[in-house]
């Protein structure tokens with residue numbers, strides 16, 4: 464699912480978004496809202512929906528300074544926002560080039576245009592708002608241009624900045640913004656996933672762990688039945704340890720996921736390691752406890768050095784690591800049968 468399509472109305476049903484919305488409302492109602500608001504949260508956690516809900520509410524005719532209401536969806540302002548033609552709301556994102564490909568950065572010209580627009584009088588007489596998606600994609604020049612506006616914002620101006628990773632936003636920008644961090648905790652996300660998908664508790668927890676706690680990614684994960692895929696993958700790695708398939712067969716089977724396969728296998732080694740540490744009786748108990756963590760380390764290093772290498776090189780490296788797993792299994796099978 465493209466998270467852009469998450470509607471602003473979804474905010475009410477997503478408790479972690481609703482909580483941040485309330486935080487913004489409180490600041491707004493007490494006249495303490497900062498001119499710069501930095502929303503920081505991992506990809507696919509709903510911050511675009513939050514920004515949409517907030518900007519629409521600020522512009523809605525039912526809201527007034529010092530009293531923010533949930534957007535009514537019916538007034539002229541709400542309709543203009545929905546049609547993406549509201550004259551006092553500017554969205555800034557990476558531009559799309561002539562070939563239809565999205566550029567990788569937000570340039571200084573885009574920010575200069577935005578600055579020029581923000582000094583104009585609001586056409587509908589309320590706030591002037593701007594949302595900058597992917598702040599970390601701004602060039603250095605763009606950051607400097609934005610800094611000026613953040614230092615001397617016009618009256619009734621709100622700049623909302625969205626970042627997947629707050630540490631990629633320069634400190635000079637961060638320090639001039641009110642930071643809204645989404646609280647992506649298990650106790651909030653698990654019940655939400657269960658309501659959305661009807662899955663059981665374990666599935667929700669596993670999906671969140673696989674998706675680094677990004678709720679909308681976890682939702683996709685469950686809807687696409689990726690958990691069954693991962694259970695199958697782990698079974699196949701067990702089968703490899705039992706020497707019933709070869710590393711080459713394994714890699715060929717997962718060719719579609721080749722670019723991320725290392726991460727899945729690393730996760731498997733981590734799980735094996737945890738089982739060994741917990742001392743539970745398992746199929747891994749005759750392994751040298753260091754083996755899985757060594758292979759895990761090799762995968763991490765392989766990924767670090769990979770960007771320069773070819774696909775073929777990466778595949779051979781991966782097969783090399785899996786061969787070690789196969790060899791470990793071969794010795795166990797050998798000793799247990801002799």
Ligand SMILES: [Zn+2]
Nearest residue numbers: 523535538541
């Ligand atoms: Zn309205």
